[in-house]
Amino acid sequence: MDRIVIRGGRPLNGAIPISGAKNSALKLMAAALLTDGPLMLSRMPRLADVRFLGQLLARLGVEVEELAGARVRLHARTLAEPFAPYDLVRKMRASFNVLGPLIAREGRARVSLPGGCAIGARPVNLHLMALETLGAEIELSEGYVIASAPRGLTGARIVFPMVSVGATEHAMLAAVLAKGETVLEHCAREPEIADLAGCLNAMGAKISGAGTDTITIQGVERLHGADWTVTPDRIETGTFAIAAVAAGGRVRLEGADPEHNHALWDVLRRAGAEVTAHEGHVEIARSGPIHPVDIQTEPFPGFPTDLQAQFMALMSLADGASVIRETIFENRFMHAPELTRLGARIDVRGNEAVVRGPAQLKGAPVMATDLRASVSLVIAGLAAEGETVVSRIYHLDRGFERLEEKLSACGADIERLGEETA
Numbered sequence: 001m002d003r004i005v006i007r008g009g010r011p012l013n014g015a016i017p018i019s020g021a022k023n024s025a026l027k028l029m030a031a032a033l034l035t036d037g038p039l040m041l042s043r044m045p046r047l048a049d050v051r052f053l054g055q056l057l058a059r060l061g062v063e064v065e066e067l068a069g070a071r072v073r074l075h076a077r078t079l080a081e082p083f084a085p086y087d088l089v090r091k092m093r094a095s096f097n098v099l100g101p102l103i104a105r106e107g108r109a110r111v112s113l114p115g116g117c118a119i120g121a122r123p124v125n126l127h128l129m130a131l132e133t134l135g136a137e138i139e140l141s142e143g144y145v146i147a148s149a150p151r152g153l154t155g156a157r158i159v160f161p162m163v164s165v166g167a168t169e170h171a172m173l174a175a176v177l178a179k180g181e182t183v184l185e186h187c188a189r190e191p192e193i194a195d196l197a198g199c200l201n202a203m204g205a206k207i208s209g210a211g212t213d214t215i216t217i218q219g220v221e222r223l224h225g226a227d228w229t230v231t232p233d234r235i236e237t238g239t240f241a242i243a244a245v246a247a248g249g250r251v252r253l254e255g256a257d258p259e260h261n262h263a264l265w266d267v268l269r270r271a272g273a274e275v276t277a278h279e280g281h282v283e284i285a286r287s288g289p290i291h292p293v294d295i296q297t298e299p300f301p302g303f304p305t306d307l308q309a310q311f312m313a314l315m316s317l318a319d320g321a322s323v324i325r326e327t328i329f330e331n332r333f334m335h336a337p338e339l340t341r342l343g344a345r346i347d348v349r350g351n352e353a354v355v356r357g358p359a360q361l362k363g364a365p366v367m368a369t370d371l372r373a374s375v376s377l378v379i380a381g382l383a384a385e386g387e388t389v390v391s392r393i394y395h396l397d398r399g400f401e402r403l404e405e406k407l408s409a410c411g412a413d414i415e416r417l418g419e420e421t422a
């Protein structure tokens with residue numbers, strides 16, 4: 001298992017290119033199942049999760065071609081048996097999103113339930129409710145969803161009882177080929193949802209309102225191929241921004257969309273950073289002290305849960321105490337004990353963490369527990385004195401493209417080591 005070694009205490013100075021958004025790329029790939037035409041996706045991040053979903057799509061009969069220039073061409077000319085087995089779905093929850101497109105195109109599907117993960121139970125009841133409301137018959141058997149809609153799906157009004165990114169996207173992916181109009185209410189408004197709607201519309205779908213609370217979809221009989229460029233990754237952008245504030249220095253995040261991170265910019269400014277938004281890039285600098293700021297995670301446009309761990313690492317360096325409240329996932333503080341090993345002072349009570357800065361962090365061996373938690377340890381390591389070794393970094397590779405390369409180009413002393421040999 002690879003490890004990352006960081007010798008901390010160096011500021012970050014330079015430019016970091018931002019990749020396409022993982023969370024968008026995965027749903028765009030599922031959209032390829034909806035048409036027998038080719039879907040060409042550009043600015044695709046090279047990540048383990050994208051490869052896993054590529055394997056599942058290939059198994060479903062899709063031609064998957066990785067091309068130069070961060071492009072992936074997906075062509076679902078004809079589909080194989082609409083079956084997504086446990087061994088491919090369990091690796092990554094977003095695989096579950098093939099269910100809706102398979103029902104919409106093939107009239108039936110058998111897809112493994114994704115199961116929980118380190119950050120919580122993560123049920124899929126809202127996904128299934130949406131598909132059932134569109135007319136799919138759904139049965140759960142031995143860990144599989146067995147779905148059928150022999151006469152196709154029919155447009156309907158769906159009111160989500162809580163805001164869910166995945167369920168909003170899944171409902172869109174199914175409703176585009178349903179008969180008649182679908183109205184989705186109480187939708188998630190994340191930029192990845194507007195990205196998916198944009199791509200589906202380029203494929204011939206009729207979706208309006210994506211990015212707002214209510215999305216309206218006029219079903220069409222068929223979709224065609226399209227070319228689409230994945231939106232920049234706002235979580236990668238935010239992660240490097242927080243890293244620059246933690247380590248000090250000045251970085252330019254190339255290709256970032258400043259409009260996608262307003263909640264973070266506001267909080268970082270209050271913490272003492274200088275944030276300048278330009279068209280196509282964002283500049284982050286910090287030279288003075290870091291101040292404590294309380295945050296609460298919320299659906300977009302609020303502070304994203306996917307940046308909570310990184311922000312906690314930053315707050316451990318602040319000159320005072322801050323409170324971090326997690327409202328999206330029930331078990332998302334696993335990074336707290338690992339940050340404590342580096343010298344942070346954090347008390348977790350239920351869904352609140354009190355972080356008492358300023359800590360002089362000191363390098364130590366730590367373990368990555370999930371995707372976003374692992375990068376918080378890297379951020380702490382950049383600010384810590386001495387050497388931090390982060391193990392189990394396969395979590396990092398699921399969501400961050402060439403992380404150590406991007407950071408070392410800005411002056412960080414960070415390297416990847418292969419498995420320790422006895």
Ligand code: UD1
Pocket residue numbers: 023024026094120121122123124125126127128162163164165166167188304305306328329330
């Ligand atoms: C997506 C992102 C993830 C991010 C999250 C919240 C992807 C691949 N992942 O996850 O990185 O942290 O949005 O911004 O895009 N819920 C239910 N029933 C459901 C679905 C969700 O109760 O059927 C609950 C979840 O347990 C959670 C909340 O709703 O408490 C929000 O989850 P959701 O927005 O669905 O997150 P994901 O789409 O899984």
